[in-house]
Amino acid sequence: MLEIVGVSHTYANGTRALDNVSLSIPRGMYGLLGPNGAGKSTLMRTIATLQTPTEGAITFGDLDILAQPEELRKKLGYLPQDFGVYPRVTAYDMLEHMAVLKGVADKGDRKAVVESLLNQTNLWNHRGHFIAGFSGGMRQRFGIAQALLGNPELIIVDEPTAGLDPEERNRFLNLLAGISDNVVIILSTHIVDDVADLCPRMAVLAGGKVQLEGAPLDLIAQTKGRIWKKTIGREELDAHKERYQVISTRLFAGRTIIHILADSRPAGFDDVEAGLEDVYFTTLADLRRVA
Amino acid sequence: MLFNVARFELRYQLRNPVFWVSLFLFFLLGFGVTASENVSIGTPGTVHENAPFAIAAMTGAASIFYLFVITSFVANAIVRDDTTGFGPIVKATAIGKRNYVSGRFLGGLAVALLGYLAVPFGMLCGSMMPWVDPETVGPQNPVYYLWPYLVIAIPNILLSSSLLFGLATITRSMLWSYIGVVILVMGYLIVSTIFGSQIEYRQLMAQYEPFGFGAISEATRYWTAADMNSTLLPLEGVLLFNRIFVIALAAILLALTYWRFSMAERAPSKRRLKKLALMQNGDASEPTPQAVVSSAFSQRFDSSTTRAQFMIRLKTEIMQVCAVPG
Ligand SMILES: Nc1ncnc2c1ncn2[C@@H]1O[C@H](COP(=O)(O)OP(=O)(O)OP(=O)(O)O)[C@@H](O)[C@H]1O
Numbered sequence: 001m002l003e004i005v006g007v008s009h010t011y012a013n014g015t016r017a018l019d020n021v022s023l024s025i026p027r028g029m030y031g032l033l034g035p036n037g038a039g040k041s042t043l044m045r046t047i048a049t050l051q052t053p054t055e056g057a058i059t060f061g062d063l064d065i066l067a068q069p070e071e072l073r074k075k076l077g078y079l080p081q082d083f084g085v086y087p088r089v090t091a092y093d094m095l096e097h098m099a100v101l102k103g104v105a106d107k108g109d110r111k112a113v114v115e116s117l118l119n120q121t122n123l124w125n126h127r128g129h130f131i132a133g134f135s136g137g138m139r140q141r142f143g144i145a146q147a148l149l150g151n152p153e154l155i156i157v158d159e160p161t162a163g164l165d166p167e168e169r170n171r172f173l174n175l176l177a178g179i180s181d182n183v184v185i186i187l188s189t190h191i192v193d194d195v196a197d198l199c200p201r202m203a204v205l206a207g208g209k210v211q212l213e214g215a216p217l218d219l220i221a222q223t224k225g226r227i228w229k230k231t232i233g234r235e236e237l238d239a240h241k242e243r244y245q246v247i248s249t250r251l252f253a254g255r256t257i258i259h260i261l262a263d264s265r266p267a268g269f270d271d272v273e274a275g276l277e278d279v280y281f282t283t284l285a286d287l288r289r290v291a
Numbered sequence: 292m293l294f295n296v297a298r299f300e301l302r303y304q305l306r307n308p309v310f311w312v313s314l315f316l317f318f319l320l321g322f323g324v325t326a327s328e329n330v331s332i333g334t335p336g337t338v339h340e341n342a343p344f345a346i347a348a349m350t351g352a353a354s355i356f357y358l359f360v361i362t363s364f365v366a367n368a369i370v371r372d373d374t375t376g377f378g379p380i381v382k383a384t385a386i387g388k389r390n391y392v393s394g395r396f397l398g399g400l401a402v403a404l405l406g407y408l409a410v411p412f413g414m415l416c417g418s419m420m421p422w423v424d425p426e427t428v429g430p431q432n433p434v435y436y437l438w439p440y441l442v443i444a445i446p447n448i449l450l451s452s453s454l455l456f457g458l459a460t461i462t463r464s465m466l467w468s469y470i471g472v473v474i475l476v477m478g479y480l481i482v483s484t485i486f487g488s489q490i491e492y493r494q495l496m497a498q499y500e501p502f503g504f505g506a507i508s509e510a511t512r513y514w515t516a517a518d519m520n521s522t523l524l525p526l527e528g529v530l531l532f533n534r535i536f537v538i539a540l541a542a543i544l545l546a547l548t549y550w551r552f553s554m555a556e557r558a559p560s561k562r563r564l565k566k567l568a569l570m571q572n573g574d575a576s577e578p579t580p581q582a583v584v585s586s587a588f589s590q591r592f593d594s595s596t597t598r599a600q601f602m603i604r605l606k607t608e609i610m611q612v613c614a615v616p617g
């Protein structure tokens with residue numbers, strides 16, 4: 001549905017943030033993972049027509065979005081990674097104004113849409129307060145509310161759960177999961193499990209390139225029998241890093257759990273039920289080895 | 292949609308304290324001119340405090356100072372999206388360039404025009420104060436206030452607003468808009484003092500001087516005090532020419548701004564990309580940082596620390612101010 005072909009972007013300061021990215025994104029939820037500075041936000045802003053790429057083509061259905069950005073914006077819901085708000089405007093007024101911009105022309109419709117979104121994002125009790133005085137998570141929820149306004153066909157949310165408390169995060173993920181399957185939803189996040197739970201397809205971006213693309217379940221299946229774990233003391237870590245290809249280390253109750261990549265089980269290591277996080281770390285570890 | 296965008300802008304600015312402060316200041320300005328015998332602008336003694344000529348002169352003069360206030364309405368209308376960080380959200384909607392630019396401009400302009408009503412209103416109130424010598428006050432006539440507002444103030448404010456809107460759109464910074472205004476006003480004052488005093492430039496000044504002073508003095512050159520007390524500025528001849536010129540200039544500035552404005556951030560040009568590619572080839576290998584942090588350093592909190600803290604803050608602030616905002 002959304003076709004990204006050979007998109008590259010170089011910023012004016014010379015940073016090559018996207019390097020020949022090609023993705024084919026079907027309807028439904030699509031997860032974007034990648035380390036800080038991978039180019040996720042750049043890609044999302046580019047799809048959202050906020051910046052034109054230095055190279056490449058993007059089409060949404062039959063629509064060439066680089067040639068007709070205004071047409072795409074009519075179908076778009078976008079939540080930037082970080083955004084500010086105007087001072088002295090209440091959540092209700094701002095959302096109602098956004099509804100006008102999104103083309104909800106009828107006053108009654110607008111009222112209904114705004115009220116239901118305020119409800120869904122649990123902001124109803126704060127509707128009369130200035131957004132500039134909101135807490136970080138409340139502001140984020142306002143951002144979510146405006147992104148979902150007006151039946152968008154393409155929803156782009158850049159780290160939408162950042163700053164949300166666990167309860168609100170769940171509420172949001174459920175809200176997102178409840179949106180019709182006809183909509184393309186692109187979600188970037190650092191919470192790998194969210195992608196595993198929600199997205200039938202995903203991609204890992206790093207260094208401006210697509211490193212991995214596919215269905216989380218397939219990708220997890222591919223690492224089966226290649227990931228092993230061991231619990232060690234902190235002082236043993238360096239020795240293990242030299243001997244094995246350690247893809248992740250995690251602390252648990254003061255001990256270190258390491259996951260390594262190996263084609264057969266080394267002595268002293270246990271089986272693990274590989275998760276998407278292992279896939280992700282494997283991809284990054286491969287990348288580092290090549291570099 | 293356009294109407295809604297402009298209305299939102301208007302309502303937003305009406306909540307801005309700057310609007311109310313400026314309303315108050317410009318009210319005082321108008322009030323002071325008529326309520327005080329010592330203050331007058333270029334009118335001979337027998338001309339009433341509320342003579343149509345005096346009102347017209349004041350309406351024109353105050354519009355120069357008003358430029359600074361307009362910056363906060365009109366420039367803010369377009370820069371706000373960048374400074375607050377709400378821009379990406381608005382620009383990703385179906386608002387469209389036409390509605391975005393013209394809605395913001397019309398909203399800002401409406402606020403500016405509304406705020407400027409304080410000047411004639413202040414003059415009206417000032418001339419009705421009990422301490423003002425009744426000898427110096429002529430009959431009150433609302434048209435005396437409205438006509439200069441229409442003929443002088445509206446075109447002047449339209450031009451000022453277009454100018455600032457353009458400045459703000461191109462510089463994307465309030466600071467640069469203010470700096471631009473200061474430079475323009477200074478330049479205007481210098482040019483108009485140099486050429487205004489020379490007879491051979493009088494006609495030229497009357498035609499093209501953007502605030503209309505030259506045109507007003509040309510149109511009223513042979514007026515007696517009785518004329519000044521009773522006659523409205525005739526919208527004809529050089530004054531008409533000047534006003535049309537001002538409106539046309541505003542339209543050109545607006546068109547340029549519209550053309551320059553882009554909803555999406557443009558990718559760097561091909562030429563720039565080539566230059567960047569060349570620059571990057573010259574990069575030397577980077578030094579690697581120390582991997583292990585030693586805890587051998589000490590921390591002190593005494594007077595030398597205070598001095599060091601002060602110096603580093605000072606340095607940072609200076610760098611911040613001097614660095615090109617953008
Ligand atoms: N406006 C900009 N000007 C110059 N360089 C930029 C700009 N925005 C991003 N970059 C650079 O582009 C690269 C990709 O940035 P981007 O914000 O897309 O990463 P990201 O994947 O979203 O990271 P994060 O997980 O931290 O949000 C980074 O190296 C960043 O420094």
Ligand SMILES: [Mg+2]
Pocket residue numbers: 040041042081158
């Ligand atoms: Mg990002």
